[in-house]
Amino acid sequence: MSNIAVIGLGIMGLPMAINLVKAGHTVTGYNRSEDKINKLAAEGGRGAASIADAVKDADVVITMVPDSPDVEGVVSGPEGVFANARQGTLWIDASSIRPDVAKRLAGDARAAGLRPLDAPVSGGEQGAIDAVLSIMVGGEAEDFEAARPVLEAVGRTIVHVGPSGSGQTVKAANQLIVAVNIQALSEAVVFLEAYGVDTDAALKVLGGGLAGSKVLDQKGQKMLDRNFDPGFRLALHNKDLGIVTSAAREAGVVVPLGAAVAQLVSALVARGDGGLDHSGLFKLTNELSGKQ
Structure with a gap:
């Protein structure tokens, strides 16, 4: 079982985080609105006051935010994922963003010592609740295999589709x-x-x-x-x-x-x-x- 940080507890992120808790992982969530953090805590997860706090002890960081600028905002800067996650941490971006941005951020993640995967999902809110999402994953094959147990807690059809950016x-x-x-x-x-x-x-x-x-x-x-x-x-x-x-x-x-x-x-x-x-x-x- 892994220590997992989930950044973004919206319509998709919250049920995904809850399913990770149900699978036995230790899950710490961060969201701008505190009510979503409280909902995760009620299901057995933990809340964090900042992104830096959420990711500092994580084996895996999952980001699930709306758009390319949002992903850049949570991973970059002194309080972001890249500056605060441990070396070797798997970073799984489940957001749906531009493929070119995903590819560029993957390079930045590797430079920071992280192992990036772009892993957007399909199946909507119900698919997230039922843990039957379809997940298309870009990145290194060995990183995909390392992330598979985490992805299997939230999805049913999980396929490595190529190098970074391919998932997007x-x-x-x-x-x-x-x-x-x-x-x-x-x-x-x-x-x-x-x-x-x-x-x-x-x-x-x-x-x-x-x-x-x-x-x-x-x-x-x-x-x-x-x-x-x-x-x-x-x-x-x-x-x-x-x-x-x-x-x-x-x-x-x-x-x-x-x-x-x-x-x-x-x-x-x-x-x-x-x-x-x-x-x-x-x-x-x-x-x-x-x-x-």
Whole structure:
């Protein structure tokens, strides 16, 4: 069992930290809002007053924060992870950030004596709660093997996909696929409702055929119920699609469907719906069809 520091106890970070406690690890959490630290403590974890305090005795440091600047903010500087973690500590960044930033920060981590892995996750809040996340990992193979027992406490599908930055590249592809699927499902539900079809029955039979997907399973009922409580916020998917479109441009490849959905997500965020679940794409699709 390991001493693990978890930096960022949000929608994903907190249930991941709790599952690490359940697996028998000693878990110290740091978060800017103290209520999340208290929730971890109630589950058997420990709280820290600072990042430096959280990581000083850790064998493994996991960061789970929203965006590239946030990761840089928690790892850099005199109070950050790199300056305060012990030599040889595994640093696992589970955030979803730009692949080029992940690669650069991995170099900085190695220079500080740490062993970096970029390990973004997919599966949403429920996947984090159930410890069944899909985890795509970039970094050195031996560091991946050393981190495997920790990753197995929070995920089910755990794959080493290449050198540093590769995990974030695969996560960007994941977010592209998910966004396009959510938009297609939104359009299908609007179409079905327009014809007065029994939508519960329709989604059941669609889910059993080639149109079936985890997106349909997890998001279809939310659309039917108009329940957009966040499991993964549109604001974060907007950030991820920005990563996708920028990286695609740099690689010289086209993502026409992804670019179109990125604009729809951006429109929702711009009008104030960024706090909704990404299944909230249905709202805009419905409105564009003149529905409420």
